[in-house]
Amino acid sequence: MIDKRHIGALISRHTVTVEAGRLRFFAKATGQTDMRYVDEEAARKAGYLSLPVPPTFLFCLEMESPNPRAAVERLNIDIGRILHGEQQFSYHRMTFAGERLTFETSIADIYEKKGGALEFVVRKTRVTGARDDDLVADLRSVIVVRNG
Template sequence: MSAAVEVTSPADLVGTDFGPHDVVVEAGLLQLFTKVVGLSDPLHHDPRAAAAAGNPGLLVPPTYLFGLERRHPEVPRIIGRLGIDIGSVLHGEQTFRYHAPAYSGDVLTFRPRFADYYEKKGGALRFLVRDTTVDRAGEPVAELRNVLVVRAAGGPA
């Protein structure tokens, strides 16, 4: 029998650092992603084209880092600590700022932090803001911001 998860207020978690998590950018998964989202630039899915352009691997498209960040084991644990029903979560916003390109074969370190929490519509909509830095061997690659909107029970759809 597993221990009960203690539900925490989102406001109490603001400033929480999730800790670093390394992810290898796998070429096969990157190729699948580019196919699914319809990216036609061969630098994202053709190793020969990437090599001919002088790249060390397939070029990672901007939004792909958000998918890699979700592999961080603390992200679902925090959602669980908040007692959030994943069916009540909406994608609110995402932004990214790149400092350097990323490629297949890279080992990227993700460092998410619970940056902010606020409510609207009398608490019917709760906004969870997560900021993440991404680096490769200590060199900055990107800064990500993800805003999740959680609908309270009986709140607006």
């Protein structure tokens, strides 16, 4: 059983700069055809500061922490028993290429179902921008651990 004393523990904190080239690659990989996501001029004509960051791209940046497996390692979970449970995004403002974002991830909850056959680890990540630590987004993800 996963020790619930880990609830509230800080898992990682890192800062990344959003790169325009990576945004273009992400747009291509996800089949985005809207020019605002690949062309700076089109983005500016649409009223954006630069290329906008697509919603799910923040999870890509979250995984750039020094150790993306920190929660799994801290909780001593066998990665072969993990399933992806869910993801949620709460956005507070748009972000753009060139911004520096800080990601702070913690364990928000640990619970079980089916008599402990399934354990759930909820991670929350707070994303802030460089200007006065302004809140950009709250990310939530759940992993499921199969026991038995």
